[in-house]
């Protein structure tokens with residue numbers, strides 16, 4: 248019986264080989280950034296109002312002229328074929344059914360055109376800019392041609408975070424056979440069989456950019472090492488020349504960066520510490536949300552991600568003033584546990600939970616939640 252998100256997580260954990268679950272679940276360094284996200288949300292409280300007519304509750308929001316049926320969407324995550332072959336299309340279809348966008352990662356295992364073909368959803372593309380800027384330019388042209396709506400520029404991966412679980416498990420691409428890996432696979436026959444009959448995943452979008460020139464190994468190396476660390480706010484003009492649609496900056500925590508993003512022409516920001524996978528010492532995203540909102544002063548939508556595990560968590564971000572929330576791991580738990588139906592189940596849990604939280608808070612809409620959340624005093628020193 249799947250009664251809540253934790254049940255799906257448990258099922259994902261038992262279905263996946265350890266090195267895959269650890270890749271999904273893990274964080275950087277001592278994983279304190281990961282824990283901080285969860286802890287900060289736990290300590291952010293909702294202050295309910297009583298006897299307000301909540302006969303009808305509506306959580307839809309409007310973002311860049313599009314209606315989202317719910318105020319949360321699927322965050323970009325790389326390597327989704329690890330959980331299920333075709334994982335990106337499964338996530339995108341489930342997002343389409345839920346009436347919200349799906350954001351495809353640069354490090355996806357499906358070509359962006361294939362996801363477009365296989366899913367009826369509003370699609371966003373997340374971009375990592377690598378030293379060879381031609382890769383980004385061409386990927387953007389493809390995304391535009393395929394009808395992707397919004398570009399998300401991730402700015403917190405100038406270098407990859409150090410993830411001890413992956414190092415310990417010897418997790419690398421392509422997989423190197425080892426006794427330990429073989430034992431892990433034997434303990435998870437359903438996953439292993441499913442992957443055996445699927446083409447070995449590669450970084451399909453990068454591969455498409457490089458033709459046959461790059462092996463999967465070289466693509467992985469490109470992703471790991473070739474981030475363009477010279478990228479700076481001035482380069483926004485370059486991006487703008489290649490992307491006319493809405494452009495969202497993901498991975499900001501400092502209010503001054505949010506101000507700068509808006510000044511540089513960003514159409515939105517995602518407050519995020521990358522789910523605790525980059526700089527472990529970074530503050531929780533929810534803790535920085537109020538300062539970023541103040542800096543942005545309602546000029547563009549402000550989104551947040553990191554550690555959201557329930558509808559009540561989502562209500563907290565909305566109550567603090569976020570336009571909407573992104574979630575990463577929860578949808579991956581669903582995907583790994585039960586494929587597309589599992590992703591639908593996560594959407595269902597979140598919808599029921601958010602509606603209940605709104606009713607209990609006396610709020611008929613995200614707007615009516617505003618002001619009903621409180622962060623712990625001095626939750627960060629900033």
Ligand code: FNR
Pocket residue numbers: 270271272284322323324325352353354373401497519520521522523524552553554555573574575576577
């Ligand atoms: C990520 N994230 C991420 N972000 C991004 O911009 N590009 C990417 O390719 C990835 N890849 C990725 C893989 C995995 C397995 C995870 C868990 C996360 C970060 C992601 O977009 C988001 O910021 C976090 O997942 C949010 O935290 P929660 O919801 O997972 O706690």
